Amino acid sequence: MKAVIQRVSQASVTINNEKVASIESGLLILLGIVAEDSQEDIEWLTRKIANLRIFSDENGVMNRSLIDIEGDAIVVSQFTLHASTKKGNRPSYIKAAKPNVAIPLYEGFVKRLEEALNKTIQTGQFGADMQVELINDGPVTIIIDSKNVE
Template sequence: MKVVIQRVLKASVTIEDKIVASIGHGLLILLGIVDKDTQEDINWLSNKVANLRIFGNENGVMNKSILEIHGDALVVSQFTLHALTKKGNRPSYIKAAKPAVAIPIYEAFVKQLELDLNKKVLTGEFGADMKVELTNDGPVTIIIDSKNKE
């Protein structure tokens, strides 16, 4: 499981010209899933996201988590995070989990993050053609792969 986390002032997801999710200050989380992802990956990654200290404290030092600032979270499915680009110029997405596997893992990650944050987590729509708009704060962008915990 891989995430790209962006610290945002605001973010939204639009599907067919309708805004389906919108947040203020917090995190936009792009989530990519592979077949080998498990509940252990979900728990570890959710905990990491909830406690990642990437928000400024009173001195402007990145030392606060989304929990501490009571920020919002928006999770968007993003199978292209697992693109293979070594050969040729057309990315291969063979490592990305198919919807039958990915959807339950995606939903479980959102539920776990809601538990870890003790608040509702907004989402896009799995598999939909989404337009994601954000105002990146910093910019701060972090990539985390649950298969690289060490």
């Protein structure tokens, strides 16, 4: 499971000219899922994201987590995070999980993040053509892969 986490001062998702998600201070999370992902990946990744200290404290030091600031989050499914670009010029998405595997894991991730943050998490729509707008605060962008823990 791979996530691109962006600290935002605002973000939104629009589908068919309808805004389906909108937040102020918090995180925009782009989530890519592979067939090998499991509940263990969900648990590890949600715990990591909820507790990641990337928000400024009163001294301007990144020392506060999403939990600490009671921030919001939008989770957007993005299979292209698992694109293979090694050969040729057309990315291959063969590593990305098929919808029958990815959808339950995506929904499980959102549910577990809601539990960790004790609040409703906004989302895009799995498989939809979405327009994602954001103001990246910092900018702070972090990539986390549950299979490549460093």
